[in-house]
Amino acid sequence: MQIGILGTGGMADALGAQWIRSGHEVLFGGRDLGRAKDLARRWDARFGSLREAADFGTGAVLVALPWDVATGVARQLPLGGRVLIDCTNPVGAGFRLLTAGGPSAAAQLAAAAGPDARVVKAFNLCHEDIWRLRPPVFDGRPLGVPLSGDDAEALAVVGELVRDVGCVPFAAGELEQGAGLLEATAALLIRLWVREGVDAQSIAPPRELAGR
Template sequence: MKVTVVGSGNMAAGFAKRLVAAGHDVRLVGRNRGKVEALAAETGASAVAAVEGGASDVIIVATPFDGAVDALKSLGDVSGKVVVDITNPLTADYMGLTIGHDTSAAEEIAKALPGVRLVKGFNTLFAQVLAAGPKLADGSVPPVFLAADDAGAKAKVADLAKSLGHPVVDAGPLRNARYLEPLAGLNIYLGYGAGLGTAVAPAWLPLA
């Protein structure tokens, strides 16, 4: 699958590493060309111009929430494209959310770019967990929660997540990103505020 990762931070690096290892054709786009090229050299992905990044099967937005819409617009016309929003609308200290309850980061991106096939996902994984691979210390594999209104887009992103070794939890329509983003906020608090570290992830476990 052709996948564009927009960004050059820790999450972008984790995606590039894992996606290349899984055999995907990975393209990297970002404002900092030097960081993008260095990440491409490190992972085996390709550093491309923004307009080329819009031609992939799936586009992953690995930027802060407040830069996500502009980052997507830099790719040109992304109408009809499957876009994965991994962002969380965090406060400056990472201990709270700037929006929620009656909307979400995902819904705000969808409003700004109504032509995209938006899927919320991967936002509950720390970069360390994403980069290291699916298995945690006890051998368990953290799931990827996906919320979307477009069933075909959700299925494509589910296939992508499974190719990385993660089980998928169908979290319903896109508006349920209102629940997934606070779940990520709790995970961040547990990791940093409660001192559990970033090698943790939430999971939905069956009773039997």
């Protein structure tokens, strides 16, 4: 699969490396071509501009840009028909959800990318270091990755890429509601991990006990 990656930060690096190891072709696209080149050299991959990454990503395009610039970038790129993976989190100072009361970041991205773009919210609940693990397994269980989107084919593509990282995909609802829930969950988890020093896994009981 040809995967274009928009961005040259930690998420681009971690997920791009995993997909390259799985046999996919990856092109890292950056606003700073020097950073894109350095990242590509690290993994023996291609690099280019953001537009070149969008053109290259016939299989999928990972949006690994700061959430507040992603929509502006999306308006300028040829993303019609592309499977867009949105891993951004609109979390600001004080761990505040910056999209509260309005459309989710993923919904805003979908609107900016155009009616033919197929956005899937995924990979937003964990720090980049988790995605570097080979594979992300905890207490003998592969990490679950919730996916939110409206297009069945796009969800299947992203599900394949989740499995290539060594994780298990599962449905988290349609984009209008599911993405907002995932982004709010990320804000909560980041607050618990960073500010409170809490092991966030401790707040969710095992499934077999949850209904008792």
